[in-house]
Amino acid sequence: xxxxxxxxxxxxxxxxxxxxxxxxxxxxxxxxxxxxxxxxxxxxxxxxxxxxxxxxxxxxxxxxxxxxxxxxxxxxxxxxxxxxxxxxxxxxxxxxxxxxxxxxxxxxxxxx
Amino acid sequence: xxxxxxxxxxxxxxxxxxxxxxxxxxxxxxxxxxxxxxxxxxxxxxxxxxxxxxxxxxxxxxxxxxxxxxxxxxxxxxxxxxxxxxxxxxxxxxxxxxxxxxxxxxxxxxxx
Numbered sequence: 001x002x003x004x005x006x007x008x009x010x011x012x013x014x015x016x017x018x019x020x021x022x023x024x025x026x027x028x029x030x031x032x033x034x035x036x037x038x039x040x041x042x043x044x045x046x047x048x049x050x051x052x053x054x055x056x057x058x059x060x061x062x063x064x065x066x067x068x069x070x071x072x073x074x075x076x077x078x079x080x081x082x083x084x085x086x087x088x089x090x091x092x093x094x095x096x097x098x099x100x101x102x103x104x105x106x107x108x109x110x111x112x
Numbered sequence: 113x114x115x116x117x118x119x120x121x122x123x124x125x126x127x128x129x130x131x132x133x134x135x136x137x138x139x140x141x142x143x144x145x146x147x148x149x150x151x152x153x154x155x156x157x158x159x160x161x162x163x164x165x166x167x168x169x170x171x172x173x174x175x176x177x178x179x180x181x182x183x184x185x186x187x188x189x190x191x192x193x194x195x196x197x198x199x200x201x202x203x204x205x206x207x208x209x210x211x212x213x214x215x216x217x218x219x220x221x222x223x224x
Contacts, residue, residue, distance in 0.1 A: 001171070004154075006154070009152070032211055034211065034212065034213075036215075041217070042217055042218075043116070043202055043204075043215030043216050043217050043218050044155070044202070044215050045215070046212045046213070046214075049211055049212065051211075089154060089155065095209065098143055098162065098206075098208065098209060099145075099157070099160060099170075100145075100157075100213060101157070101171075102147075102154045102155040102156075103154050104152055104153060104154040105152075105154050105155075
């Protein structure tokens, strides 16, 4: 089955800097790659997603890139703010989200 | 506003008890999921259901069962709770092939 690895496990950046979180997946049939943000005491919430027919997607300060050949995808957050501090999860699915396999998560701390 | 509601935020149960975790969604979603979240392990899929009375095992189904008698409700059952089932449990739902999964706020279960 699908296996998703996520790095780093923790990331500290200065406010205003960029943050990059990387994930690799094992199943070449995966076609949907979402990123979730989990704030303290809450369930994960989708922040951006990408399908396999697209190489990059951007939404304001957040972007995701996908390299299907290398089977990895990345989350890029620019101009980080303290409210970006949270746990971020990547995931992959072979059925457009019908069954998501998650990475282990990255704790992002933005220092002001 | 879309909602996935889990019946309890915190639960404390004794070893050997039968435990029911309830989840209700109001989005008429076909798919519902139960995940377990542990530090450093991310979200691991316990069971999922793609229709009423249908269920499939996820990656860690041992010690758990599920019930889906109505489309909006998906229950997770711990037949005989054990201390290694102490964890955060997250319910999620999405539409068939529709990508974004919506999560509940989580139930933190402690088995003593």
